[in-house]
Amino acid sequence: MIDVVLPCLNEAEALPWVLARMPAGFRPLVVDNASTDGSARVAADHGARxxxxxxxxxxxxxxxxxxxxTADTVCVMDAxxxxxxxxxxRLVAALNDLEAPGRPPGLxxxxxxxxxxxxxxxxxxxGNAVLARSLNRRAGTRLRDLGPLRAARRAALTGLDVRDRRFGYPLETVLRAAAAGWRITxxxxxYRPRTGESKVTGTLGGTVRAVRDMRRVLAETGA
Known part of the structure; x- marks a missing residue:
């Protein structure tokens, strides 16, 4: 079994489609971030934890x-x-390829x-392209996107001790993984048009907040 973390803020309209398409062997964990539209109830009604x-x-x-x-392998994706x-x-298959015997953790x-x-x-x-270039210079990675869809091992992720709790969390995860010698690809x-009202990439204000948070993380790590 693989756990799929779905951060959720007012995604009641989108959740039925997402949860209905969850593959066998993947267990959805909808993380309700103080939604006001009944997202938690919709998620539970569609079988998610x-x-x-x-x-x-x-x-x-x-x-x-x-x-x-609780699963050994964890994925994160938008809801x-x-x-x-x-x-x-496909992400999990790529992760398994990265982590052949004797290799360090993968992301x-x-x-x-x-x-x-x-x-x-x-x-x-x-904004994403600018941040990716800054990340690559800092971490020695060759990424073109700081997207919200990811796969890694749960124990390795918790061991990174990521501190940011805002939009800088994904970038800090990559920075800490690179510093720890992980294989990253x-x-x-x-990427489809989202369902419902966007809080981040669909609005200029949301993008500015995300870029600001990620730049703060880069600055705090010396990038």
């Missing part, structure tokens, strides 16, 4: 899900239907490839 993360913040939700997970759970098998990221109009607005794509995944 619901984890409460009342302190707002993307990183807070991700970390709460990671601590609640807004922009990413298809059917892609999870696999999904590189988003937009498949519909409005899936990834230009301002969000530009990315594979292409389809």
């Amino acid at each position: 619901v984890v409460a993360a009342p302190a707002r913040g993307f990183g807070a939700a991700c970390h709460a899900g990671l601590l609640a997970a 807004d239907a922009s990413l298809d759970p059917a892609e999870l098998h 696999v990221l999904g590189r988003r490839r937009p498949t519909g109009r409005g899936a990834w607005p230009p301002h969000a794509r530009l 990315e594979i292409d995944v389809a």
Whole structure:
């Protein structure tokens, strides 16, 4: 069994599609980040385990899900239907390839490839590209996306001791993994227009907040 952490803030409209497409062998953990639209009830009604993360913040939700997970392998993905759970098998297969016997821990990221109009607005794509270049200079990685779809081993992730609880959480995870000598790669995944109102990439304000949080993480680590 593989646990899938789904940080969730008001995604009641999107959750039925996401949970219905969860592959066999993948167990959804919907981390309710103080939603006000009944997301927790919808998730439970569709068979997901619901984890409460009342302190707002993307990183807070991700970390709460990671601590609640029990499977050896953990995936993280957005709950807004922009990413298809059917892609999870490919991420785990890539992770298994990275971690051949004798190799260090691995981290696999999904590189988003937009498949519909409005899936990834230009301002969000530009901010992501700038941050990816800064990350690569700092960490020696060759990533083109800091996307929200990831796969790694639970024990290794908790051992990274990631501190950020806002939008800097994904970037800090990569920085700490690179510093620890992990093998890090990315594979292409389809990126659809999200369902419902966007809190981050679909709005200029959300993108600015995410970039600000990630720049703060880079600054705090000397990048």
